Amino acid sequence: MAEINKELVKYIATLARLEFDEDELDDFTEKFRRILEYVEQLKELKVDEIEPTYHINVNYTSMREDEINQSLEISEVLKNAPDKKDNFFRVPRVVE
Amino acid sequence: MSFEAVIGLEVHAQLLTKSKIFCGCSTQFGSSPNSQTCPVCLGMPGVLPVLNKKVVEYAIMLGLATNCTINRNSYFARKNYFYPDLPKGYQISQYELPICSDGYIMIKTKEGEKRIGITRIHMEEDAGKLIHEGAHSLVDLNRTGTPLLEIVSEPDMRTPEEAVSYLKELRQILLYLGICDGNMEEGSFRCDANVSVRRKGDTKFGTKTELKNINSFRFIQKALEYEIERQIDIIESGGKIIQETRLFDSSKGITISMRSKEEAHDYRYFPEPDLMPIFVDEVHIKKIKESLPELPYEKRQRFKDQYNIPEYDIEILTNERDISDFFEKCVSLYNNPKTLSNFFMTEIMKELNERKCGILETKLTPGNVVEIFKLLDEDKINYNGAKTILPKIIETGKSPSVLIEEMGLVQISDTSALESIVMDVLRNNKKELKEYLSGKDKLFAFFVGQVMKRTSGKANPKILQDLLKEKLSKISIDEVDNL
Incomplete structure (x- = not known):
């Protein structure tokens, strides 16, 4: 098991675009460790001959025909956008 | 000390479906921003993706055409990253168990044919488009959810020429299958290249860099040439290659390190819970296999056996299906493939290149082309006359025998x-x-x-x-x- 330390928790928070203060980070580090230790018990099982379970549902996916459905009206599309320009969503610049 | 390059390519091919991969929005290119979006491709909470049947069919077609194993079971996975071109915060892709794996295609090189391995072909959704403008980026999500096949090669190429040859062959297969329009400028055929260098004789790979989204064969050649030289220079002067993504600046002909606010390439793939596994049965695969059109390499071989024309001519004639079909219709009306092929090489292709248009966009018909040869055989015109009327036929569609009268080209044999x-x-x-x-x-x-x-x-x-x-x-x- 990878060592769960504050750095790792910070890294995961960055990936998830979340910010925590020091106390929260300590708290999460401890909780993460406990959760993973618990899950670690699974390693005691012998699973060499069992196919990996990618999905708990045994059905296969249903598919649709390649047909066009009506898209949303542009006013509906942009209705919840905090910022827009012409018919674009507008966000803070993402490349330097 | 001499070096060799190791090149692997990732190609993204947009599929010619009418609707998107997981929803019914149109995939039409060039529509007004965000007009082809719905709750599914906008990533609204609570919506569920439903897979487009055609996408699976097209993936199997390409898999069969590139000698892949078609996996009976395959799965979708979530590739997680935050970027405004993908409103869900993840891209639905395939990771472990893609639909096709372990194939290959044969490419032409200076030393003859070479086999290039295909690691995998998987299905995924395309992201939206961003336009950067001052302090803002503008987001158009029309492209979000357009079906893509990602074709990943083995690192089997050693020169930029081999890379280009691989891409041309792959693009041609897609065009022949009719599942992708191959338009590099509009981005329906995009290429990322992984490249590293090592001293000749080494078996270990060097550190690679990734060159992103290069949109023409010429630029791919140039970008690779530059990057290989850059890496050799660094190693020879005692430096180390940094693993990074680089962009090709076509105006300067150089690659530059790409800096983006998405700094962490940690996609945390996990199985997509919204989609069940994909199952493809044997009968379905067999049916698709039987319906595959003649592929470029099959056509080239048949032209060689059937028409006995030079390799170079075959190359040009089979480059586009429209041209080869046209040529074969001509041969069926006038059984002299060599003469016809010569005329295609020296005259027809020249006219098409000058007009920058496909043969079906002209008024030329196999009947007209063949009539030219009948007039030649009957000594009604000479070769010069044939050359003179060709552009007129292309423009007006008039029959050659009418044109030679009108233009006063009837040969003087008296x-x-x-x-x-x-x-x-x-x-x-x-x-x-x-x-x-x-x-x-x-x-x-x-x-x-x-x-x-x-x-x-x-x-x-x-x-x-x-x-x-x-x-x-x-x-x-x-x-x-x-x-």
């Missing part, structure tokens, strides 16, 4: 008509005539040229030559002044 012109030419060029008669044989071509000029190229070359030979043999040098 000996008496030619005879007076020949005599006239000889009389008017006494200096050359004397030189010829005193042994300067080369001037024969000069007289032919003069007659052709007088007849606007309409003289039957064979009759003219015979006639001219005959006349010249009868004149002695003393007679010249009194001709």
Whole structure:
């Protein structure tokens, strides 16, 4: 098991675009460790001959025909956008 | 010490489906921003993706055409990253167990054919488009959810030429299958290249860099050439290659390190809970296999066996399906593949290139092309005449026999008509005539040229030559002044 330390928790928070203060980070580090230790018990099982379970549902996916459905009206599309320009969503610049 | 490059390519091919991969929005290119979006591709909470059947079918088609194993079971996975071109915060892709794996295609290299492995082909959704403008980026999500096949090669290529050859072959297969339009400028055929260098003889790979989204064959060649040289320079001066993504700046011909606010490439893939596994049965695969069109490499082989024309001609003729179909229709009407192929190579392709258009966009028909050859065979026109009417047929669609009348190109095969012109030419060029008669044989071509000029190229070359030979043999040098 990878060592769960504050750095790792910070890294995961960055990936998830979340910010925590020091106390929260300590708290999460401890909780993460406990959760993973618990899950670690699974390693005691012998699973060499069992196919990996990618999905708990045994059905296969249903598919649709390649047909066009009506898209949303542009006013509906942009209705919840905090910022827009012409018919674009507008966000803070993402490349330097 | 000499180096060699190790190149692997990732190609993203947009599929020619009418609707998106997980929703019914149109995939039409060039529509007004965000007009082809719905709650599914906008990533609204609570929506569920439903897989487009055609996408699976197209993936299997490409898999079969590239000698892949088609996996009976495959799965979708979430690739997680935050970027405004993908509103869900993840891209639905395939990770472990893609739909196709372990294939190969054969490419042409200077040393002959070479086998390039295909690691995998998987299905995924495309992201939206961003336009950067001052302090903002503008987001258009029309492209979000357009179906893509990602084709990942083995690192089997050693030179930029091999990389380009691989891409051309792969693109041609996609075009022949009719599942992708192959348009590199509009981004429906995109390429990322992984490249590293190592000392010749080494078996371990060097550190690689990734070159992103290069949108023409020429740029791929240039970007790779530059990047390989850059890496060799660094190693030779004792430096180390940093694993990074680089962009090709086509105006300067260099690659530059790409800096983006998405710093962490940690996609945390996990199985997509919203989609069940994909199952493809044997019968379905067999059906698709039987319906596959003739593929580029199969067509090239057949042309070789059937028509006995040069390799280079085959290359050009089979490059586009429209051209090869047209050519074969011509051959079925006029069974002389070599002559036809020559005419395609020297005349028709030239006209098409000048007009920058496909053969079906012109008014040329196999019937018209074949008629040209019948007129040639009947000595109604000479080759020059054929060349002259071709552009007119392309533009007007008029029949060659009508055009040669209209344009006054009917060949002069009448000996008496030619005879007076020949005599006239000889009389008017006494200096050359004397030189010829005193042994300067080369001037024969000069007289032919003069007659052709007088007849606007309409003289039957064979009759003219015979006639001219005959006349010249009868004149002695003393007679010249009194001709």
